[in-house]
Amino acid sequence: MxxxxxxxxxxxxxxxxxxxRLDQALAPLSDEAxxxxxxxxxxxxxYLVGHLAAVNDRMFPMxxxxxxxxxxxxxxxxxxxxxxxxxxxxxxxxKQALKEVNExxxxxxxxxxxxxxxxxxxAVSEEDFAKEPxxxxxxxxxxxxxxxxxxxxxIILAR
Amino acid sequence: MxxxxxxxxxxxxxxxxxxxRLDQALAPLSDEAxxxxxxxxxxxxxYLVGHLAAVNDRMFPMxxxxxxxxxxxxxxxxxxxxxxxxxxxxxxxxKQALKEVNExxxxxxxxxxxxxxxxxxxAVSEEDFAKEPxxxxxxxxxxxxxxxxxxxxxIILAR
Numbered sequence: 001m002x003x004x005x006x007x008x009x010x011x012x013x014x015x016x017x018x019x020x021r022l023d024q025a026l027a028p029l030s031d032e033a034x035x036x037x038x039x040x041x042x043x044x045x046x047y048l049v050g051h052l053a054a055v056n057d058r059m060f061p062m063x064x065x066x067x068x069x070x071x072x073x074x075x076x077x078x079x080x081x082x083x084x085x086x087x088x089x090x091x092x093x094x095k096q097a098l099k100e101v102n103e104x105x106x107x108x109x110x111x112x113x114x115x116x117x118x119x120x121x122x123a124v125s126e127e128d129f130a131k132e133p134x135x136x137x138x139x140x141x142x143x144x145x146x147x148x149x150x151x152x153x154x155i156i157l158a159r
Numbered sequence: 160m161x162x163x164x165x166x167x168x169x170x171x172x173x174x175x176x177x178x179x180r181l182d183q184a185l186a187p188l189s190d191e192a193x194x195x196x197x198x199x200x201x202x203x204x205x206y207l208v209g210h211l212a213a214v215n216d217r218m219f220p221m222x223x224x225x226x227x228x229x230x231x232x233x234x235x236x237x238x239x240x241x242x243x244x245x246x247x248x249x250x251x252x253x254k255q256a257l258k259e260v261n262e263x264x265x266x267x268x269x270x271x272x273x274x275x276x277x278x279x280x281x282a283v284s285e286e287d288f289a290k291e292p293x294x295x296x297x298x299x300x301x302x303x304x305x306x307x308x309x310x311x312x313x314i315i316l317a318r
Contacts, residue, residue, distance in 0.1 A: 001188070001292065003163050003273065003274065004162050004163060004166065006277055006292055006295065007163065007166040007167065007170075007276070007277065007297060008166065009293060010293055010295060010297045010298050010301065011166075011170060011297075011301060012294055013242075013298065014298070014302065014305065017302075018305055038198065038316065039197065039198040039199075039316045039317070040198075040199070042316055058270040081208055103218065114162065114166070115162065117166070118162055118165055118166065131226065133165055134165065134168060134169055134172055134219070136169060138166060138169045138170075139172065139173070140168050142169065142170060142173040142301070142304075143173065143176075145301075145305060146173065146177055146304060146305060147308075149305040149306075149308035149312070150308045150309065150311060150312035151308045151312055152309060152310035152312070153308070153310055153311070153312035153313045154312045154313060154316060157198045157201055157303040157313060158198070159199065
């Protein structure tokens with residue numbers, strides 16, 4: 001492997017590890033357990049699962065990695081807070097959507113070459129990117145990996 | 160910047176962002192607020208502050224970045240669970256220790272060249288590293304960044 005390949009493979013390994021831990025934390029949870037709040041008055045695990053699926057699903061267009069799988073999750077799990085709308089999905093369907101999104105993203109990421117990780121993401125213009133090369137695709141991956149970790153820390157509390 | 164420099168600078172930017180968010184979350188908290196549990200029966204913020212300081216402090220020798228600043232934190236905040244020992248530090252001192260550790264680490268990291276991020280960390284032998292080049296220093300940085308995010312998600316709940 002070239003130095004660039006080792007660097008991007010290391011970052012991708014971190015994403016895969018965090019996503020695997022999330023999957024392990026969620027897999028044993030019953031529908032009832034998924035409806036528990038992570039702390040009194042806070043988001044339910046159910047909501048966080050939908051929220052993570054929606055946020056991660058948005059990486060497909062953001063990283064030019066294909067079309068979104070679940071745009072219908074944006075309204076209930078991004079635009080609205082928990083419990084604002086009637087539950088739109090069964091807990092099992094929601095867990096499956098998250099798993100599917102993360103698996104397809106990982107498949108797409110495995111094919112990225114190092115120079116592709118260094119290219120701009122779709123939320124930054126070519127003009128701005130010329131001035132700010134750190135607004136690259138790898139920055140989106142590390143940011144989303146941290147976002148999963150952030151909510152995983154909360155999910156763990158309610159189990 | 161070379162491609163390697165952009166890649167490692169992007170990973171370091173992620174560490175800096177997460178550590179800044181942690182600092183922002185903790186800065187306004189009173190001593191009393193620091194003693195709150197993140198969820199009923201779970202760790203107090205106080206313990207998580209000491210835990211993050213101890214875990215991050217261990218990166219100095221692990222990444223060959225200098226001597227530890229606070230080895231005394233290992234016993235109360237790593238070896239023992241919360242509330243097992245009498246509180247050893249004032250909340251203000253503990254917050255200060257965490258801030259100091261993270262600042263000095265960041266200073267050291269800013270000086271790493273890309274090829275240094277690709278070298279082995281001290282917890283892997285040269286023999287094993289020859290077979291597993293992903294056990295490099297950058298992998299430790301991304302892992303610890305995720306660890307901070309994980310507990311930051313919990314700290315946010317108790318504010």
